[in-house]
Amino acid sequence: MPPAPPVPPPAPDLLEFDADFSGPELDFDQWLPYYLPQWSSRERTRARYDVGDGVLRLRVDADQPAWAPEFDGTTQVSNLQTAVRSGPVGSDVGQHPFRDGLVVREAQADRRRYTPHFGRIEATVAIDGIDEHAMAALWMIGLEEEPTQSAEICVFEVFGRDIRPDGSALVGIGVHPFRDPSISDEFERVPFAGDVREPHRYAVDWRPDEVVFSIDGVVAKRVAQSPQYPMQLMLDVFAFPPAPPAAAAYPESFAVYAVRGYRLG
Template sequence: MTLQPGDPLPPAPRVAPDIDDDFSRGAFSDAWVLHYLPHWTTPERSAARWGFTSAGLALRIDQDQLDWRPEDAPLRVSNLQTATFSGPAGSAVGTHRHRPDGLAVRTPTPTDLRYAPRAGRVDVTLRASSDADCMTAIWLVGTEHEDPRDSGEICVVEIDADALGEHTSIRCGIKAHHDDRLTTDMITTTVPHDAGEHLTWTVVWGGGVTTIGCEGIVVAEFDQSPDYPQMLLIDIFEMSPGTGTYPKSTTVRRVKAWSTRSQ
């Protein structure tokens, strides 16, 4: 059945989720790697800045935080992800080859698939950052450990701090990257909520369809889906350091995730 914006999302699977982390309880499961794509940089640059609060897990940008990679500066990131993969040091083999100009592995990482289903559902409850020059994002990306073409991305949501309000402008969709079986299809749309408050964002993908929702309601549906292992990333980016006050943060309250097809 084709779903339209404004329709109710399908119910969650009736089986126990692979991940069910309520960060307001002040603990992690072993699903998470607290680095951002660590193979393309060095540990002191990829490591998340974070802390627990009564509201959940605060992913922070601190004033003394280094750029993720000097070549991508200005860009500082704190991120959670559910898998790692890379080739040897100096190679161009690894998850999310985000640029073509001399990208090389600096910190080899093992193939570690903590949550990387070919199809599934993810519900993330978070409060987007309202801090200057920040973007909050939830996305899934192909691990590439089986095939370098397996690089497609599901952008569940990108939320710019200056887009927050009673109605929030967001971006979502599919990014093909190096996968010629997919077509990039990103949209900008509005949800009738202030994303600076805790909202639950949902993605359901598999069988050639990707559905994205907010607060139980469909935001968009796309007639394609990656058909290979996808890892989950949740992050805050700061694109032009030096403005606003520190620390900057986004707060993740809860993550529930299911695999609906075997890895």
């Protein structure tokens, strides 16, 4: 089988979202530093991170509380997202209802920093600080103005347990339907021979008829289906604390050099 063709780079004038972390602080005009706070609270889900020298380091610390113990057990997360909305407290209206029985614990005003509808999304990251009890990821979810507008595009996800001693790894990419009947689950963990602990560019070209996934400009997967509504970005590191006497190697973290979004040409 011939090698996959490279993905042509987008034109610079199509750039509409440019998070290069060149400033001394996180740009709150681009990011909301919480994780699905409607199912918990902004305070409990507040991200931990450092910004300096053009690098964002998202991290989960040992003393970080579980983000939603009622719904997700001991899972800890530091997440940056580009939009949020919910219904009133006690309702079930909110983005990414990841399990049955969720109810809004803290109502969220409609805030939209970046909500593309087709285009290219890419992130340059080094997954250099997670162990087998953590995962780093960039994914996109629907705004859910209608409940069916709920699919996910996973730009990349890497579990520490899938990173080999030489840095090669399985990289999760694909789409999940959740409540979108027009999308079928099409997700896989593709082998990547490069060292994920070094910076690499993970991207999706999201078009009306397909989603093309690439790593360093080389096509890794094509999906012949496509969510047809605006989506938001979710950039995060998860930690899954093991049962004692096992222990995770905190802080769980990874380095982000840039996240960019381009309009379709």
